Amino acid sequence: MSWAGIKFWPEAISAHAENVDALAISFFALIWALAVPIGVALVAFAWRYRRSNDGPDRQQPHHGSAWLEWGWMILPFLLTLAFFVWSAGLYRDQHHPPPDAREVYGVGLQWMWKFEHPGGQREINRLTVPAGEPVRVVLTSQDVIHSLFLPPLRIRQDVVPGLTTSLWFEAEEPGVYDLRCTEFCGVSHSRMTGELVVLEPAEFEAWLAAFDAGPTLAEAGERLYRDLGCSGCHGPNAAVRAPDLAHLYRRPVPLERGETVIADEQYITDSILMPERDVVAGYEPVMPSFEGVIEESELVALVAFIKSMAAEDGMDGNAMGADAPSDPAEEEDAE
């Protein structure tokens, strides 16, 4: 929304963004409704009870009133509480991506955004997505904390080193929009910007196909899986006894210390980097850490491969536990 070339309100290109706007506008209205009476009272009392005005009666004692006090504590609180419920509901939706959401992997680093599609298509400082389809962006950082901000979708997610986070959206309007980093990340923070490109689904497919993509992400991961020797232990005929990874993704995993966690991206990533942290029940902690051995992009490929094994298997992880909580506090691994 703009007037004379001056923008007053940002464009909204998803149902979520429109909901957030509706919430924000009604909330703004409520706070004006709560603030204005105070302002009016201040001005009116200051005028009526000015020192030089002997007119009004000042006799009646008036230094407290319990019902008034409780009234102006409880009533505004209940009114705002409606907005708490509304906004918490939208926030909850943000934490529950649809099971069939298309996945894109994003890595933040000083100072650029790298995105990679499952088919191996890679982009820098540009995120291309189809319109009208839910997209889930799985994020991690190679160095400091960044934050992926997509203004026309009204969402952002911090991108934290050592943590796998994600956001999801369903953009409806094709177009080119801003994408920004909003967590201060060093000298060139303000240049860590890019584009969100929303294409019509057909255009998007053409875009994907036009890419002279090398191996898909999962294929690259499979090669790494062999090269790094993972298959030597996790393979079916391995000499060392290690957990089978074929059915892993989005399955519950019982841990040595008694807990059970869901094998989400965070869990798989941590298990590669810190295998001794969460040992699977019944296995020995013999796996070496790959921390510092593989790069962030290789890690993404490995995780994609491990996830793809669950899908190939007919055990489509998405079918169950799509909204498995990706609580960063829960992770683990074994071998």
Place this chain on the structure above:
Amino acid sequence: MTDAPLAPPRSENFLTAKETIRSWFLTIDHKRIALLYAAALFVFFFIGAAGAAVIRIEMLTPQGDVVSAEGYNRAFTLHGVIMVWFFLVPLIPTTFGNFLLPLMLGAKDLAFPRLNLASWYVFMISGVFTLAAIWLGGLETGWTFYTPLSAVYADGWVTLAILGVFISGFSSIFTGINFIVTTHTLRAPGMTWFRMPLFVWSLYATSLVMVLATPVLAITLLLILAERAFGIGVFDPTLGGDPLLFQHLFWFYSHPAVYIMILPAFGVISELVTAGARNRVFGYKFIAFSSLAIAILGFMVWGHHMFTTGQSMYAGIVFSFLSFLVAVPSAVKAYNWAATLYKGRITLNTPFLYALGFIALFVFGGLTGVILAALAVDLHVHDSYFVVAHFHYIMVGAAVTAFMGAVHFWWPKVTGRLYNEHLGRASAILLWIGFNLTFFPQFIMGYLGMPRRYHAYDPEFQVWHLLSSAGTPILAMGYLLPVFYLGWSLYNGRPAGPNPWRAQGLEWTVSSPPPEHNFHGPVKVTREAYDYPKEDAYKGPLPRDAWREAEDDREEGQAAEDRR
């Protein structure tokens, strides 16, 4: 105003009783220590404001063309670090808190006068560390020192600056302990808890927060230093640490720290509103307990700074709810101040104008805080100029305006002089207009998607940045004008007498400036706080009129001279 001696004899006046430099730097008089703090904070304010000036000048154009990206980052880090730890946190407690707490309670001094002096020296030492870090080239972490940026990646004098902030925490803790013990043990006979001025209640609540929260900051900063200096992994994921742990610990201090800044301001406003309205405060106990409620709830809402970090959804929802809750005791204050005006006898003098301006800015800052506590909205405006505008409304619009109101209210008490009322009211109005022009556009551009801490930005935001930058000279005038007319009043102001506002409160029963030992004889309190007479027969001059009299005197003198 001729019924009482206008100024105390030199030997009794705390300013002149001892006149050596040594007597100032080794003083254990709470009033002199307050002035030592005021002098230091005055210097820090201008250093911090210089950082803000660089920011607002750079933001005039979308391109980063005035300073380098590095220079810009160092400017806003300087601005944040100095303004938060070396100005806003100590602002009201160490100056007016130190000066007034014993006077308001009927005590000769704070419970630990030497600890009070020590707190000033610790504060100055910490300031030297931080200023050295800035002098040597500064740092670019932002005032929040988020890891792993601060611990691993940032260049500059991070260690030195963190050491400075770490040390300054001890001065907060000393002050907090001193205030708590003083309030418990040094109340004059008859000064029961519910007869204490509301400023004392707010200082008490503030002190609790200082004593309980500051150690957490100290530990957190030490852990960063350990990580930076010795590579001990606490927050760095490559060393097995957790970067979000830092944010939890940091905000566990830094959210309550906001209440360290604003609670004393609430107390000031309760004093200003009652004196300006010449009326007993509405809902004394509700206001008093709301300070404590804010202090306690303030410890339970730190997670609302972390809705976007990937903390668990349930944590986000709980922190959001608690943040909505903390708005309740804040609202109680605003409603009660407005109700206090009802059936009052109101004079629109300078302190009262500041108080009215404060209420408006605080209500708006507080309510936009509730909007930020709404999870889905926060996902959009987090780390944007919306947040910047919100916390400036609270920390500058509210807290610093309250401080300016306090300066104008107690100036006659501290110095014994009246200042020019016209200029006083003009400053209050300039401050309010300049502030709103500077910060209101930031709400709009924040919602539009302008991220904070951006050196170069998208041209679509420029018009809002221009408005914002245009407000700063007006705001600066609002701050600078008082320096001149208050300074002038020191030498030329009319003597104020003990109680120019005809206000209630023990500090107004002693001469202005107060005697070295506060009270001449034993103090006994027999009345409630703010016990203003219902029917006020006094029609005599108030300071604004007294000021006019001084002008008349001068004109008469001039006329007499002309005749001669």
